[in-house]
Amino acid sequence: MAITPIHSSTALLDHLARISRAHTEASLEQVGLRPRQLVALTLLRETGPATQQSLASAISIDRTNLVGLLNELESEGLVARRRAEDDRRRHIVELTEAGASKLTAAEVALARAEAELLHGLDEQERQTLYSLLQRATAGHVVDCTAAMHERASACVEAAGDDPC
Amino acid sequence: MAITPIHSSTALLDHLARISRAHTEASLEQVGLRPRQLVALTLLRETGPATQQSLASAISIDRTNLVGLLNELESEGLVARRRAEDDRRRHIVELTEAGASKLTAAEVALARAEAELLHGLDEQERQTLYSLLQRATAGHVVDCTAAMHERASACVEAAGDDPC
DNA sequence: GTCAATCATTTGTGGTGCACAAACGAATTG
């Protein structure tokens, strides 16, 4: 008989995300980012340049709310919008170098807050958690073919840009 | 040299919690609970009867917001408030049988939505995720001694109440 | 060349959840 957990992760996810927000908000403020901006920059780094449609889908927000989010990030030079060459209706959004730096700085700033947040877990377990979260969220990214096309040509440029 | 993840879990936690909410809201609505209520009932089950102060701390919400939350849960018979015998200023909040049933029903209803949410993980990984989330959140529960005292006497009554 | 459809934008409304503040009454403590 298959063992399935009778208790669901939903409430705990919600709860931990909320505790996380409380722990990390001061660090994020120091770096000058808000939670939603951090998520957007993180997903943009992971997915690579994307259309607004695919980015909205990846972040799971309404495209009208995405416009405002990108306006803020663009006005700070953290992302850039440019017209797709093959369809000028579309914008391709990409992380700028300033954005990548800011994201790295944010993660450095968050490290201590996150160590506190996850103090009940050891180092190995923290890495397991990150990996599981990454794979769970990766299962929900939707790529439009146009964005995939752009990514193919952007990959070469981005190859030397890995923040590791 | 210790390897520490350069990327933090904060953004992914936030993101997965948000996707989770989108996936599970229909199921929760069917059961007649809101996300915040689910979290409160879940933590109440895990911590046992608690003062409002310790519950607010466990859920990480302002005590003035907790009042409204408990009013809703109490009016539906899902929790009960009673005065602490040794300090009538305090209320002890506990899950009722109706509340425990509703929570179990909610988890059953959420099972499919959660399977979709976590389709990128296998069964073992889902259980690992649950365990890590539980231990990460457990590290943040603050118990007042009065609540602990109440729990000692409530434990015997609750022993036959485990929904497993 | 025209028209329908698409992409992004703008403007707007209303909602949830939340932090924070001030004030209050009941109850406890010293």
Add this chain to the structure above:
DNA sequence: CAATTCGTTTGTGCACCACAAATGATTGAC
């Protein structure tokens, strides 16, 4: 008896969000 604690009430404002309608630029089908 006064200070403190616990919970409550009322209030404000913010971040984030879903949803709707309308618009202009652009593309694609015919």
